Amino acid sequence: MSTPFHIPDHALLRAKLTRLRRRETDTVTFRRALAEVGAILTSEALRDLDEVETGIETPVGPMRAPALAAPEPCLVAILRAGLGLLEGARMVLPEAPVGHLGLVRDEHTLRPTEYVVRLPRDLPARGALVLDPMLATGGSAIQAIHRVKQAGATLIRFACVVAAPEGLAAFRAAHPDVPVTAGALDERLNEKGYIVPGLGDAGDRCFGTE
Numbered sequence: 001m002s003t004p005f006h007i008p009d010h011a012l013l014r015a016k017l018t019r020l021r022r023r024e025t026d027t028v029t030f031r032r033a034l035a036e037v038g039a040i041l042t043s044e045a046l047r048d049l050d051e052v053e054t055g056i057e058t059p060v061g062p063m064r065a066p067a068l069a070a071p072e073p074c075l076v077a078i079l080r081a082g083l084g085l086l087e088g089a090r091m092v093l094p095e096a097p098v099g100h101l102g103l104v105r106d107e108h109t110l111r112p113t114e115y116v117v118r119l120p121r122d123l124p125a126r127g128a129l130v131l132d133p134m135l136a137t138g139g140s141a142i143q144a145i146h147r148v149k150q151a152g153a154t155l156i157r158f159a160c161v162v163a164a165p166e167g168l169a170a171f172r173a174a175h176p177d178v179p180v181t182a183g184a185l186d187e188r189l190n191e192k193g194y195i196v197p198g199l200g201d202a203g204d205r206c207f208g209t210e
């Protein structure tokens with residue numbers, strides 16, 4: 001099986017991504033755009049959730065109407081930058097339980113170190129959408145999905161804003177069963193492991209710590 005990879009064809013998504021990429025975008029604008037992109041990517045990543053038909057009454061009369069067949073999936077944010085996407089994701093799924101995975105990449109080895117694991121109890125029953133703006137070498141996302149699987153989830157999806165070909169290939173090799181929804185697939189990684197052209201350090205830009 002090969003990981004399904006989907007870039008939504010949406011003018012708003014592209015325009016908001018351009019805002020995120022601009023060097024001069026300030027922290028407030030960056031954070032707002034990241035949340036908006038989080039809402040769009042969450043909707044797109046979950047567009048194929050199972051539905052059932054149910055009988056309802058509108059103010060005008062009865063009808064058969066679609067509803068979700070199962071409780072909403074959990075949202076899992078990879079700290080820190082995933083918190084920016086989470087803000088928008090929760091607008092779309094306000095009732096979803098939220099998990100946090102703290103991962104930070106060593107700037108020399110580019111390997112992630114885990115510093116927080118806090119996952120919802122009903123992850124196995126609900127499944128999860130894991131959120132991180134950047135899929136660079138793929139190390140952080142691969143580790144995060146590993147943790148979510150370890151916690152018992154089988155139905156897992158991953159959403160990111162920008163992916164690098166290197167990271168996508170590594171992710172596909174590690175988790176071929178996990179579909180990826182992304183805002184864009186960029187050219188490559190540079191010698192420091194940053195995505196080119198990318199948008200810089202998503203965590204620093206979101207939290208004003210540059």
Ligand SMILES: O=P(O)(O)OC[C@H]1O[C@H](OP(=O)(O)OP(=O)(O)O)[C@H](O)[C@@H]1O
Pocket residue numbers: 078079080081082103104105106110112132133134135136137138139140141167193201202203204
């Ligand atoms: O695919 P990778 O090579 O693992 O790189 C991607 C990771 O790097 C960034 O996090 P960072 O380590 O900078 O932590 P932060 O969000 O706290 O800034 C980003 O948010 C991803 O989690």
Ligand SMILES: O=c1cc[nH]c(=O)[nH]1
Pocket residue numbers: 081134136193194195196198199200201202203
């Ligand atoms: O380009 C990149 C790569 C990793 N992490 C980021 O925040 N940006």
Ligand SMILES: [Mg+2]
Pocket residue numbers: 201202203204
């Ligand atoms: Mg960072």
